[in-house]
Amino acid sequence: MYVIAHGGAGGPVDEPVPRQAVLDEAVDAGRTAATPLDAVVETVRVLESSPRFNAGVGGSVQSDGVVRTDAGVMTSDRSVGAASSMPGVEHASEVARLVMEETPHVCVAGVHAVDLADAYDVPVGVDLWSERTREQWADEDPPANDDVRSQLEWLREDFGGAPEGDSSNEGRDAHHESDTVGAVATDGETVAALTSTGGRWRALAGRVGDVPQVGSGFFCTHAGGASSTGSGEDIVRVTLARRAVDHLELGRDPQEAAELAIEEFEDITGSDAGVVVMDAEGRAGSAFNSDAMQTARYAHGSDDEDDGSGASEE
Numbered sequence: 001m002y003v004i005a006h007g008g009a010g011g012p013v014d015e016p017v018p019r020q021a022v023l024d025e026a027v028d029a030g031r032t033a034a035t036p037l038d039a040v041v042e043t044v045r046v047l048e049s050s051p052r053f054n055a056g057v058g059g060s061v062q063s064d065g066v067v068r069t070d071a072g073v074m075t076s077d078r079s080v081g082a083a084s085s086m087p088g089v090e091h092a093s094e095v096a097r098l099v100m101e102e103t104p105h106v107c108v109a110g111v112h113a114v115d116l117a118d119a120y121d122v123p124v125g126v127d128l129w130s131e132r133t134r135e136q137w138a139d140e141d142p143p144a145n146d147d148v149r150s151q152l153e154w155l156r157e158d159f160g161g162a163p164e165g166d167s168s169n170e171g172r173d174a175h176h177e178s179d180t181v182g183a184v185a186t187d188g189e190t191v192a193a194l195t196s197t198g199g200r201w202r203a204l205a206g207r208v209g210d211v212p213q214v215g216s217g218f219f220c221t222h223a224g225g226a227s228s229t230g231s232g233e234d235i236v237r238v239t240l241a242r243r244a245v246d247h248l249e250l251g252r253d254p255q256e257a258a259e260l261a262i263e264e265f266e267d268i269t270g271s272d273a274g275v276v277v278m279d280a281e282g283r284a285g286s287a288f289n290s291d292a293m294q295t296a297r298y299a300h301g302s303d304d305e306d307d308g309s310g311a312s313e314e
């Protein structure tokens with residue numbers, strides 16, 4: 001099984017070495033999975049359980065002091081599942097898979113997604129706070145939860161106010177909000193792509209970004225798959241993952257596809273993002289225009305194909 005994973009695009013990374021070790025471990029978990037779908041879920045589960053990433057445990061905290069998780073998954077036969085805005089759900093990846101496999105829908109949200117998870121024995125009521133998010137939240141002074149207008153004023157300081165002003169990510173990485181995770185995998189026949197996140201730090205309660213939106217945070221066809229990361233409000237405007245896969249469909253290799261998609265994203269939005277891409281042969285590519293994006297891969301034709309170390313810190 002070929003797998004590529006990322007740990008989010010954003011500012012310079014705190015403690016890149018142990019973080020890379022978790023990414024490598026995640027790809028190792030995915031490589032031994034039975035199917036590409038199992039592979040992306042196994043890979044992302046490892047990252048969701050690590051407080052070093054903004055997914056599952058350690059996810060960003062919304063304006064009402066609640067961590068909510070989102071994920072989306074797609075396979076090359078165009079099966080899709082997504083779940084969003086889930087308090088207390090560590091493995092949003094598993095709920096996205098449940099939506100794909102067990103429901104006639106493509107996205108389930110909020111407490112109803114939590115109920116669905118519970119009905120299929122995905123653990124709920126999990127404490128998603130990490131030491132780091134607890135400390136950071138202690139420094140915040142949000143207005144009362146029932147005062148939504150004041151909350152909006154308060155969070156605009158961070159989100160730049162106007163929609164197109166959202167490109168400014170200055171200072172936001174200190175909030176560890178850029179560490180969304182994702183993976184693409186193939187066995188040479190079918191492909192799967194999955195992205196999982198806690199969203200953005202002190203976003204309005206109930207805010208949902210690109211991650212569970214098909215074509216924005218994730219996309220997959222017979223040509224290959226992609227997983228995006230960065231400012232969700234900007235990624236959705238260009239459907240970044242779809243754009244990367246379109247380039248594969250047009251015959252580009254995965255590295256070219258990733259680079260072209262990020263160039264187009266930057267031209268249109270002026271914002272920062274990253275994307276990982278894998279084609280159906282297991283060739284991988286990645287690109288970002290932020291300061292950093294760590295990836296790990298076990299890919300066809302890459303240096304690590306033989307030894308399986310899978311590491312690539314960028």
Ligand SMILES: NC(=O)C[C@H](N)C(=O)O
Nearest residue numbers: 178180199209229230232
């Ligand atoms: N760090 C991220 O990638 C955040 C995610 N794209 C979101 O906007 O929810």
